[in-house]
Amino acid sequence: MTKPSPIKSLLIFFGALVILGIVFSAINLNAPKPAAIDLGTLARQITNGEVKAVTVKDSTLNIVTNDKKDEVASKEGGESFTSVMKNLGVTDDKLAAIDLKVANASAFSNWMSVMLPIVLPILAIGVLVLFMMRSVQGQNSRAMSFGQSGAREYGKNDKNRLTFGDVAGAAEAKEELMEIVEFLKSPKKFVAVGAKIPKGVLLMGPPGTGKTLMARAVAGEANVPFFHISGSEFVEMFVGVGAARVRDLFARAKKSAPCIIFIDEIDAVGRQRGAGLGGSHDEREQTLNQILVEMDGFDPSIGIIVMAATNRPDVLDPALLRPGRFDRRVTLDLPDINEREMILKIHAKSKPLVAELPLRKVAERTPGFSGADLANVMNEAAILTARKNRKTIELDDILMSIEKVMLGPERRSRVINEKEKNIVAYHEAGHALVFHEMPEADPVQKISIIARGHAGGYTLKMPLEDKRLHPKSAFIADLAGSLGGYVAEVEAFGEANVTTW
Numbered sequence: 001m002t003k004p005s006p007i008k009s010l011l012i013f014f015g016a017l018v019i020l021g022i023v024f025s026a027i028n029l030n031a032p033k034p035a036a037i038d039l040g041t042l043a044r045q046i047t048n049g050e051v052k053a054v055t056v057k058d059s060t061l062n063i064v065t066n067d068k069k070d071e072v073a074s075k076e077g078g079e080s081f082t083s084v085m086k087n088l089g090v091t092d093d094k095l096a097a098i099d100l101k102v103a104n105a106s107a108f109s110n111w112m113s114v115m116l117p118i119v120l121p122i123l124a125i126g127v128l129v130l131f132m133m134r135s136v137q138g139q140n141s142r143a144m145s146f147g148q149s150g151a152r153e154y155g156k157n158d159k160n161r162l163t164f165g166d167v168a169g170a171a172e173a174k175e176e177l178m179e180i181v182e183f184l185k186s187p188k189k190f191v192a193v194g195a196k197i198p199k200g201v202l203l204m205g206p207p208g209t210g211k212t213l214m215a216r217a218v219a220g221e222a223n224v225p226f227f228h229i230s231g232s233e234f235v236e237m238f239v240g241v242g243a244a245r246v247r248d249l250f251a252r253a254k255k256s257a258p259c260i261i262f263i264d265e266i267d268a269v270g271r272q273r274g275a276g277l278g279g280s281h282d283e284r285e286q287t288l289n290q291i292l293v294e295m296d297g298f299d300p301s302i303g304i305i306v307m308a309a310t311n312r313p314d315v316l317d318p319a320l321l322r323p324g325r326f327d328r329r330v331t332l333d334l335p336d337i338n339e340r341e342m343i344l345k346i347h348a349k350s351k352p353l354v355a356e357l358p359l360r361k362v363a364e365r366t367p368g369f370s371g372a373d374l375a376n377v378m379n380e381a382a383i384l385t386a387r388k389n390r391k392t393i394e395l396d397d398i399l400m401s402i403e404k405v406m407l408g409p410e411r412r413s414r415v416i417n418e419k420e421k422n423i424v425a426y427h428e429a430g431h432a433l434v435f436h437e438m439p440e441a442d443p444v445q446k447i448s449i450i451a452r453g454h455a456g457g458y459t460l461k462m463p464l465e466d467k468r469l470h471p472k473s474a475f476i477a478d479l480a481g482s483l484g485g486y487v488a489e490v491e492a493f494g495e496a497n498v499t500t501w
């Protein structure tokens with residue numbers, strides 16, 4: 001919730017006062033006002049027998065004349081009405097003829113007339129001070145929340161709880177992490193036989209291979225709370241804030257133990273220390289030190305497991321990796337063909353696929369894709385289907401999405417003149433021919449001269465199966481194929497006309 005600024009509140013307060021003033025004066029203005037007369041006129045009216053009644057209230061005289069008109073006059077505070085009139089020559093019998101009333105001011109209005117001038121300014125000052133205090137408090141609480149970790153918490157029995165069933169493939173990683181799940185479920189069993197329980201698990205792997213997903217699945221399997229924070233969220237402009245956040249995070253976790261703390265992109269704070277001379281890395285180092293201190297500090301039997309993810313394990317500080325800290329390392333690799341098929345199946349679950357759509361074919365066409373890429377392909381296919389106003393997703397939609405995910409969206413509308421189109425066509429054909437002729441190169445799947453993403457045209461080649469090892473000859477074939485475009489341009493248009501394509 002955002003608080004209104006103090007200046008805004010003050011303006012509202014004074015605005016309200018002004019409006020109230022205007023309303024009250026308008027009410028008073030609308031009331032008919034009696035005619036004001038001086039004391040001489042009043043004396044003359046009484047002498048002439050024109051006055052019916054006079055009501056004296058303090059120094060105000062409210063007069064009613066015989067012809068029912070209201071008048072008002074004022075006299076000095078100390079003197080009585082009759083003596084004033086007598087001084088002005090009104091006779092006793094004339095005075096006796098009028099109906100004279102003396103209204104005593106009520107105790108309340110007397111009291112109000114004394115107190116109001118004192119109370120009102122005090123009240124106004126009080127309100128002012130209150131506003132100021134509130135705004136200062138607001139700033140204070142903001143300053144206090146600086147040191148809070150801001151980690152997102154997924155509670156126990158969360159309805160979006162993930163399990164290992166939501167993570168396709170990665171059988172070995174699951175096996176390794178099953179141990180952690182069992183420990184979180186019943187830490188005492190392990191402690192009883194003297195087993196040292198791991199404190200930290202480092203998930204390593206390229207981006208999008210499901211590290212976050214896996215960590216959440218571990219929490220879901222064990223049904224424990226899950227605290228999720230990114231390494232970069234610790235680091236602020238001010239030195240010491242990161243360390244305070246680490247302390248806060250562990251304090252929160254201790255209250256909910258057993259639980260999992262997940263630090264995404266730990267390389268943001270966990271880089272090798274001492275590399276940046278000159279103090280500019282102070283904040284990061286302090287944060288890292290605090291993480292190490294906290295990890296050493298807690299008693300493993302309370303059941304806090306710190307999981308961290310990185311795609312750069314090589315840059316991590318060795319202190320993080322020593323036994324007793326992140327000594328368990330689990331690698332999540334790019335999925336192979338079978339795993340890709342399983343991931344596609346998971347992401348196809350909530351989508352209406354055309355009957356018997358061979359997801360295996362999609363898996364074959366997507367070597368090198370990560371889990372996140374595959375999720376993206378399925379999502380793009382669904383968007384494409386909806387845009388074509390169709391109800392079910394077809395294989396063609398998915399195949400088109402693969403290219404979109406790889407190279408960016410098609411740019412059919414880009415204006416390319418005939419001459420350039422010709423050059424692009426020769427260039428791409430050159431690539432394709434050379435790739436085709438080299439047995440070590442991956443087979444060409446598609447050639448296009450329609451602009452897509454950054455590319456003005458492209459030659460798509462893909463391995464038929466997953467390859468982990470790449471021989472030197474394959475790299476040479478790739479180089480040759482890459483130069484094929486240049487050679488084709490030279491052959492077709494001459495050396496002097498080779499373009500930047």
Ligand code: ADP
Pocket residue numbers: 166167168169170206207208209210211212213214309343346370371372373375
């Ligand atoms: P990382 O943390 O490794 O960068 P994420 O865990 O954030 O990757 O994965 C991003 C998305 O990719 C997930 O939300 C999920 O939809 C999809 N994904 C990745 N790997 C898998 C997998 N093995 N099974 C199912 N979905 C996956």
